[in-house]
Amino acid sequence: MPEGHVIHRLAADYAERFAGRPVRVDSPQGKFADTAALLDGQPLTGTEAHGKHLFLGFPELLGWVHIHLGLYGKVAFGTGPAPAPVGQIRLRLANGDHWAELRGPNTCALRTDDERAAVAARLGPDPLRADADPEAAWHRVSRSRSAIATLLMDQQVIAGVGNVYRAEVLFRHGIDPHRPGRDLNRAEWEACWTDLVLLMREGVRLGRIDTVRPEHTPEAMGRPPRVDDHGGEVYVYRRAGQSCLVCAGPVATATLAARNLFWCPRCQPR
DNA sequence: AGCGGATGTACAG
DNA sequence: TGTACCTCCGCTT
Numbered sequence: 001m002p003e004g005h006v007i008h009r010l011a012a013d014y015a016e017r018f019a020g021r022p023v024r025v026d027s028p029q030g031k032f033a034d035t036a037a038l039l040d041g042q043p044l045t046g047t048e049a050h051g052k053h054l055f056l057g058f059p060e061l062l063g064w065v066h067i068h069l070g071l072y073g074k075v076a077f078g079t080g081p082a083p084a085p086v087g088q089i090r091l092r093l094a095n096g097d098h099w100a101e102l103r104g105p106n107t108c109a110l111r112t113d114d115e116r117a118a119v120a121a122r123l124g125p126d127p128l129r130a131d132a133d134p135e136a137a138w139h140r141v142s143r144s145r146s147a148i149a150t151l152l153m154d155q156q157v158i159a160g161v162g163n164v165y166r167a168e169v170l171f172r173h174g175i176d177p178h179r180p181g182r183d184l185n186r187a188e189w190e191a192c193w194t195d196l197v198l199l200m201r202e203g204v205r206l207g208r209i210d211t212v213r214p215e216h217t218p219e220a221m222g223r224p225p226r227v228d229d230h231g232g233e234v235y236v237y238r239r240a241g242q243s244c245l246v247c248a249g250p251v252a253t254a255t256l257a258a259r260n261l262f263w264c265p266r267c268q269p270r
Numbered sequence: 271a272g273c274g275g276a277t278g279t280a281c282a283g
Numbered sequence: 284t285g286t287a288c289c290t291c292c293g294c295t296t
Contacts, residue, residue, distance in 0.1 A: 002277060002278075003277050003278095006277080052277095052278075052279095068278080068279080069277095069278080070278045070279065070288075070289080070290095071275095071276060071277075071278045071279085071288090071289085071290090072276070072278090072288095072289060072290045072291070073278090073289090073290080074290080074291085087290080087291085088289085088290065088291095103289095103290065103291085104289055104290040104291075105289090105290095106278065106279060106280090106288075106289085107279090153278090155278090155279085162277045162278075163276090163277055163278085164277050165277085209277080237277085257284095258284080258285080259278085260276090
């Protein structure tokens with residue numbers, strides 16, 4: 001479930017379970033075995049999350065394990081001794097008290113600190129990072145003819161937002177996803193940014209994406225809670241053809257830049 | 271058993 | 284714009 005909130009939570013979880021003492025590192029699947037052998041027995045020194053990129057720090061001469069989960073990647077944690085490997089495990093950490101299994105990442109590679117910094121430098125501001133500069137995102141958005149829905153998914157414009165947060169934040173602010181970035185006014189963008197900071201922080205805390213305001217929750221509306229794969233309560237994401245929770249009109253869907261876009265044409269007029 | 275889809279990105283042309 | 288990457292799972296046959 002990899003949008004930025006998941007990556008920041010993973011950074012905290014890896015640090016909490018492994019930082020500060022030697023860790024056993026291996027790659028049962030074999031694709032990362034040589035590097036894992038180098039790291040085996042070294043301490044995890046710290047973790048960093050930049051947008052959807054996760055970095056596990058090892059002593060200086062070794063560097064950082066750079067992880068990007070891509071579309072399918074997952075991390076599973078557990079306590080006690082690591083169980084026998086089942087399926088394809090790219091990277092496994094264990095210290096006797098905790099274990100972590102990484103499966104299906106887009107990226108899992110060792111980087112120098114300069115390389116880590118270069119990855120971060122290519123990214124737009126991350127709403128989950130204290131050092132984020134929202135002005136940099138506004139600079140790009142306010143000059144672009146691209147649709148705001150495309151810009152929100154462009155990691156060089158804003159880092160960590162994925163398909164769920166993009167659909168939901170645009171709905172929450174009544175913004176048509178097709179509007180060019182440069183047609184948004186500053187107040188609209190600032191409202192989106194501020195909202196993303198809150199929504200994504202809440203996502204880190206809860207481990208799921210909840211975007212529905214209190215007045216539209218299942219309890220408030222007297223409807224049953226939805227059970228969706230992404231695990232949260234949302235307005236439009238993956239609700240194509242269903243009734244909008246606010247206006248009861250049909251939720252629309254379209255393919256934009258090879259991704260599924262969802263919005264309510266009535267609540268998000270042109 | 272086999273297919274299609276998924277919260278993502280990079281590269282080819 | 285299309286395709287490859289690469290893993291799991293749920294649905295269809």
